[in-house]
Amino acid sequence: MKKKFNCEIDCANCAAKVEDAIAKLDGVESVRINFMMQKFTLEAPDERFDEVLRAAVAAGKKIEPDFSVEC
Amino acid sequence: MERKQKRRLRRIILAAALFAAVLAVDRLGVLPAVFTNRYYAMALYLAPYLLCGTPVLRKAVLGVKNRQPFDECFLMTVATVGAFATAENAEAVAVMLFYQVGEWFQDYAVGRSRGSVKALMEIVPTFARVERIGAVETVEPDEVAVGDVLVIRPGERIPVDGTVLSGESWLDTSALTGESVPRRAGEGTGVVSGCINGEGLLRVRCDKVFEDSAVSRILALVEEAAEKKSATEQFITRFARHYTPAVVFSALALALVPPIFGGAWSTWIYRACAFLVISCPCALVISVPLAFFGGIGAASRCGVLVKGSNYLELLARLDTVVSDKTGTLTKGQFKVSAILCAKDVSRMDLLAAVSAAESGSTHPIAQAILRDAAEEGIVPPAAQEVQNHAGSGVTALVSGETVLVGSEAFLEQAGISCTAEVPEGVTVCHAARNGVYLGAVCISDAVKDEAPQAIRALRRQGVRRMVMLTGDRAPAALAVARTLGVDEVYARLLPGDKVAKVEELLATLPAGGRLAFIGDGINDAPVLRRADVGIAMGSLGSDAAIEAADVVIMDDDLRRLPRVMEIARRTVTVSRQNIVFALAVKAAVLIISAAGLATMWTAVFADVGVAVLCILNAMRLLSAHRTVDKDSPERL
Numbered sequence: 001m002k003k004k005f006n007c008e009i010d011c012a013n014c015a016a017k018v019e020d021a022i023a024k025l026d027g028v029e030s031v032r033i034n035f036m037m038q039k040f041t042l043e044a045p046d047e048r049f050d051e052v053l054r055a056a057v058a059a060g061k062k063i064e065p066d067f068s069v070e071c
Numbered sequence: 072m073e074r075k076q077k078r079r080l081r082r083i084i085l086a087a088a089l090f091a092a093v094l095a096v097d098r099l100g101v102l103p104a105v106f107t108n109r110y111y112a113m114a115l116y117l118a119p120y121l122l123c124g125t126p127v128l129r130k131a132v133l134g135v136k137n138r139q140p141f142d143e144c145f146l147m148t149v150a151t152v153g154a155f156a157t158a159e160n161a162e163a164v165a166v167m168l169f170y171q172v173g174e175w176f177q178d179y180a181v182g183r184s185r186g187s188v189k190a191l192m193e194i195v196p197t198f199a200r201v202e203r204i205g206a207v208e209t210v211e212p213d214e215v216a217v218g219d220v221l222v223i224r225p226g227e228r229i230p231v232d233g234t235v236l237s238g239e240s241w242l243d244t245s246a247l248t249g250e251s252v253p254r255r256a257g258e259g260t261g262v263v264s265g266c267i268n269g270e271g272l273l274r275v276r277c278d279k280v281f282e283d284s285a286v287s288r289i290l291a292l293v294e295e296a297a298e299k300k301s302a303t304e305q306f307i308t309r310f311a312r313h314y315t316p317a318v319v320f321s322a323l324a325l326a327l328v329p330p331i332f333g334g335a336w337s338t339w340i341y342r343a344c345a346f347l348v349i350s351c352p353c354a355l356v357i358s359v360p361l362a363f364f365g366g367i368g369a370a371s372r373c374g375v376l377v378k379g380s381n382y383l384e385l386l387a388r389l390d391t392v393v394s395d396k397t398g399t400l401t402k403g404q405f406k407v408s409a410i411l412c413a414k415d416v417s418r419m420d421l422l423a424a425v426s427a428a429e430s431g432s433t434h435p436i437a438q439a440i441l442r443d444a445a446e447e448g449i450v451p452p453a454a455q456e457v458q459n460h461a462g463s464g465v466t467a468l469v470s471g472e473t474v475l476v477g478s479e480a481f482l483e484q485a486g487i488s489c490t491a492e493v494p495e496g497v498t499v500c501h502a503a504r505n506g507v508y509l510g511a512v513c514i515s516d517a518v519k520d521e522a523p524q525a526i527r528a529l530r531r532q533g534v535r536r537m538v539m540l541t542g543d544r545a546p547a548a549l550a551v552a553r554t555l556g557v558d559e560v561y562a563r564l565l566p567g568d569k570v571a572k573v574e575e576l577l578a579t580l581p582a583g584g585r586l587a588f589i590g591d592g593i594n595d596a597p598v599l600r601r602a603d604v605g606i607a608m609g610s611l612g613s614d615a616a617i618e619a620a621d622v623v624i625m626d627d628d629l630r631r632l633p634r635v636m637e638i639a640r641r642t643v644t645v646s647r648q649n650i651v652f653a654l655a656v657k658a659a660v661l662i663i664s665a666a667g668l669a670t671m672w673t674a675v676f677a678d679v680g681v682a683v684l685c686i687l688n689a690m691r692l693l694s695a696h697r698t699v700d701k702d703s704p705e706r707l
Contacts, residue, residue, distance in 0.1 A: 010178070012360055016308070017139060036185060036364050063137055065129070 001049050002030070006070040007040035009033060018060040018067050025059055027052040040069050076178060083171050086123035090164050093119065097161070109158055116160035124151065124167040141315040143170075146347050149319070153326075153344040154671060157337040162671035166348055173679035177357050180686045184365055184693055195286055196264060199230035202274070212264075213281040223273040228265065232284040233275040235260045240271030247285065247374075247625055265289070288617065292376055299379025300360075303646050307359050311352045318350040325665060338667070345664040348674040354653040358685035359646045365692030366642030375635045376623040385604050386622070386639035390584025391576055392534050392632075394557075395569075395598075396541035398591035399608055399629070401516040401551060405439035405498075408517070411491040412510040419449060421510045425502045426451040428467040428476040432459070436498055439514050475503045482508070496550025515547065518554050521630050526555055528633035532640075535584070538576060540569050569598045577603070587622075589632070595619070606632065642692055649685040656681050 009015045015035040022031045027048050032041040044052035053071070060067040093115050097106050105111045121128075124147075131148035134140045147170050154163035199212045202220040212230040215221065220236065223229055229242070241253040244266045253269060256262055262275055264284040281287060300308075326343035330336045363380035370377045377383050397403045412421050426444035429437035430451045444451060454467040454474075464477015475482055479489045479501055487503045491511040502509040526537055538559045541548045548562040561572055577586050588595070588602035596619040599605030607620035608627055617623055624631050660677040663669045669677075 011357070013142060013311075013356060017137075021137075036181070036360065038185070063133070063139075065133070 001046045002041065002043040003049070003053075005040045005042075007033065007038055008066065008068045009035055009038065009040075009064065010066045011035065014064045014067070018063050021059050021063050022056045025052070025055055028056060031056065073182075076175070076182065079171075079175055079178075083123055083168070083175060086119040086164075086168055086171075089122065090116075090119035090168060093164075094161055113155060113158075113160055116155075116164050120151070120164045120167055123171045127167065127170070141319060143351050143353050146315070146319070146351050149322075150344040150347040153340050153347075157341050157344075159341060159344075159671065166671055166675050169675040169679045170348075170351075173353070173682050176683055177353070177686060180690060181357070181361060184361060184368070184690060195290065196228040196230040200224070200227075215277050215281060217277055217280060219277045221275045221277060223268045223275055225268055225270050225272065227268050229262050229268065229275065230284075231264050231277045231281050232279040233262055233277045235262060236274045236276050238271050238273040240273050241269035243267040243269065244626075247289065289376065292378060292617070292623075299381050301363055301380035301384045303384065303643070303650075304360050304363060304380060307355050307650075311356055314350075314352055318347065322347045322350075341671070342664060342667055345669055345671050345674040346661060348671065349657055349660045349664060349669075349677045351678050353678070354682035354685045355650060357682065358649045358653075358689045361686060362642055362646040362649065362689040362692055365689055366638055369638045369642075369692055370635050373631055373634055373638075374625045374628075375631050376625065377635065377639075378621050378623070382604055382621045383639045383642050385585045386587070386636050387643040388583060388585045389529075389532075389534055389587050389604070389636060390580055391536040391538060391586045392529055393538045393540060393573055393576060393586060393588045393602065395588075395590040395595060396539050396543060396548060396551060397516060399589050400522045400539065400555060400557075401518050403516065403591070405435050405514050406517050407439055407443035407512055408497055408515040409494065409513040410510070411493065411513065413490060413508050416509050419447070421502060421512070422447060423449050423451060424469060424474050424504055424509060425476050425500060425512055427454045427469040428457070428465045428474045428502070429500075430454055431457055432465070436500065436514050440500065440512055443512075469504075472505050476500055494550075496546045496548075498547070515550070518551055519627075519629065521628060523555050525629035525632065526557065528630060529636070532633045532636040534636075540564055540572055542566075566595075566597070569595075570601050573598055573601050577601075589629070638692075645688055645692055649688055652688075653681050653685055 009018065012035045015033040019031055019033045022028055022033075022042075027044050029043040029045070030041075031043070033039075034041070042049075042053060042056055053069075057067075057069050057071075060069075096102055097112070097115075100106075105115070127144045127147050130142075130144040131140075134142055134145055147167065151163040151167050154160070154166065196212050198209050199215045200207050200209055200222040201215060202222060207222050215231050221230065221233065225240070235256050235258055237258055239257045240255075242256050242262060243253050244263070246267070247263065247265045254266075256273065261278070262273070264281075265286040322343040325346055326340045329339045360380075363383060366383050367377050367380065370383070377386070394400055410418055410421060412418055422440075422444050426441055426449060429440050431454070432438075441451070452470050454469050457465060457467040459465055460477065460481065464475060464481035467474050467476075475485055475487070477500065479499070482489055482501045482503055485503070485506070487506060487508050489501045489511065490508060491501070493499045493511055493513060497513040497515040500512045500514070502511070529537065536559070537555075537557045538561070539548065539552055539555075539557045540561050542564055543562055545560075545562040548560050551557075552560040561568075564572060573586070573588060580586055585603040587604040587606055588598050589606045589608060590599055591608050595607070599607060599619040599621075604622060605620045606622045606624065607617065608624045608629070622635070656677060660669055660673060664674060
């Protein structure tokens with residue numbers, strides 16, 4: 001399942017760093033953070049989606065404390 | 072975002088006020104006892120420093136912890152800590168303060184341009200009125216199901232794609248197509264979400280759910296466009312990756328090497344700090360993507376969707392434009408172009424005879440003749456004993472007289488010689504009655520009115536070679552090519568041949584030149600993919616074309632293409648200006664600072680000032696649509 005969320009991210013560089021970190025997580029099929037549009041797109045298996053999403057947001061916050069996702 | 076910006080601004084102002092107060096007391100020498108003590112002085116300056124710099128320090132520490140230390144925050148932290156260490160307290164605070172001012176301004180600029188691109192796309196309907204068991208309910212657009220009947224009142228936005236069941240109105244499609252002439256809608260017309268209803272009340276059956284409707288698809292495209300990075304943007308990202316560590320190590324060398332040979336430690340650490348501040352790459356990192364974002368925004372404002380920054384870059388360098396004929400350069404609709412009457416035969420008489428014989432046919436050519444006859448107010452007399460001779464003609468009994476309509480060969484078979492002088496490149500229907508030649512009706516596919524103008528404008532934008540590909544016969548294709556001023560024509564091509572031809576043309580491109588293919592999206596998907604830039608026309612609602620194309624012209628108007636080329640070139644120019652300007656200023660100030668001629672203050676202005684100027688330059692693109700093609704009489 002692929003889902004798109006509004007997110008908050010401060011700079012293009014931060015977006016790239018957070019994206020790299022989330023892409024390495026288990027269960028993440030693809031991830032996109034669009035700084036210009038402030039959009040966060042995550043693709044993960046249906047049955048684990050919520051779990052992967054939580055892990056992704058947590059990993060993002062670790063890199064960039066200002067990163068947040070509107071779920 | 073807004074609230075956060077205000078909070079940051081308050082902190083900056085507070086820190087600036089505090090800094091000014093401390094600085095005044097220090098310089099005026101009011102409290103010499105405090106300021107001559109190095110540690111007391113540092114403590115006083117630390118208050119405004121921490122007030123505005125804490126987020127930067129935190130990010131720098133976090134970066135080191137996550138093993139990705141080399142970013143702007145790290146540079147600023149090292150530089151300011153170094154300044155404190157060499158007792159340049161005021162400079163340390165100033166660097167952090169101005170850095171934060173620059174950051175805030177960047178944030179504000181990005182927010183502004185994001186807002187203006189979003190405003191272009193303010194086409195999202197917020198509600199739908201659905202007829203349910205006699206009552207009209209207002210629901211969210213994504214709750215509408217296929218088959219639901221919607222009521223659209225005057226002035227309201229159409230929430231989903233559908234078909235008009237009843238009512239008559241005009242639709243304002245400008246938000247989607249950039250086209251200001253309203254489109255008529257009546258029973259049976261397909262309507263597209265995002266358009267605004269004019270004066271009439273419409274009842275519309277939903278054909279596509281909200282997610283598949285035009286509005287949602289367009290928004291998704293625009294959002295994704297910013298993700299496809301141009302070569303320039305990729306260059307900047309790669310550049311920053313190597314640049315920042317290189318700068319940090321150079322600064323380290325600057326701080327350590329000269330003192331070994333007898334320089335003063337504090338002087339060289341101070342110079343190294345100034346060096347770090349100047350070299351911060353933020354002006355480049357933010358202003359180049361901002362320029363491309365602005366370019367995509369300006370293009371979508373004039374009704375063209377560019378699906379990525381990379382395509383904007385390619386559009387700026389088009390050398391060859393290959394175009395499909397039918398539906399792209401021509402209207403794709405057969406029309407009677409000439410009626411040639413034989414001696415003593417009236418136009419009405421000829422048209423009546425031909426239309427009577429053709430009245431039962433559904434062939435596009437017959438339809439064109441019937442339409443023309445109807446326009447001239449002719450009611451075709453009844454025809455009997457109609458006989459179709461496959462591909463060559465028709466015989467019929469009209470008012471008791473035998474009428475033959477068909478090709479020259481068909482009439483000659485019946486012993487009738489065709490004397491009309493027929494122009495080249497048209498389809499001809501000759502006619503005879505009772506063995507006497509009546510004349511000929513010529514049918515052709517009309518060239519789009521704006522096509523010659525568009526081609527001239529493309530040439531002004533630097534397109535060197537215009538090529539037309541068509542599945543049509545050579546004479547018809549040549550006739551169209553001559554009216555349009557196209558350089559080369561390849562006729563009688565099957566869809567597969569078109570791909571081969573485009574590949575051939577790609578091989579002959581000059582170095583650095585790019586090739587675009589324009590098609591109406593039907594059967595063109597493979598060619599659209601093969602070309603450097605695939606451009607689809609009039610594709611509002613055609614999924615295949617939107618998928619395959621890189622650039623979508625929302626309405627049928629070819630003249631939008633040269634405008635977008637102009638926007639593309641401006642975008643590329645602005646991003647180059649920014650790169651050259653930023654690098655040149657920084658290189659100059661870097662050399663000066665290494666030589667010890669620049670203070671930390673110069674360094675801060677070189678960094679923040681350059682960033683602000685670059686951002687302002689990039690923001691110019693958002694208003695690009697007003698200045699395009701100014702000196703041309705063919706302005707849209």
